[in-house]
Amino acid sequence: MGNYLIFFGPSIIRDARHRRDVTTRRRRFEMQTREAEVEALHRCAICGATEVSDPNLEFRVARNGEEYCIPHLSQAKAAT
Ligand SMILES: [Zn+2]
Incomplete structure (x- = not known):
């Protein structure tokens, strides 16, 4: 078990860092998409989701x- 932690420890830390980077990037992306929402080409008539x-x-x-x-x-x- 000790060997396991030594071997996988660094990659777990790297994963955690990476995950935080992704969250930051995603948050930035969501802000951008909110501004760009008007430019969406497709919109679901039921839930209002767009490709943006x-x-x-x-x-x-x-x-x-x-x-x-x-x-x-x-x-x-089904509705038609
Ligand atoms: Zn939908």
Whole structure:
């Protein structure tokens, strides 16, 4: 167990530092996206998410002409 800590200790510290950097970067990114939200091309008609507020989200236009994120696309189909 002692050897384990010596071997993995430095990388755990590095991970913790990295995680903090990511959090800082993400916070900065969120501030930028809030300003850029008006420029979003896609917006979910149900939850209002955009490709700017949720960069990992994909959007599709349903048959009713409205745009939805993938999680809500099925609800859009059910409604028509
Ligand atoms: Zn949605």
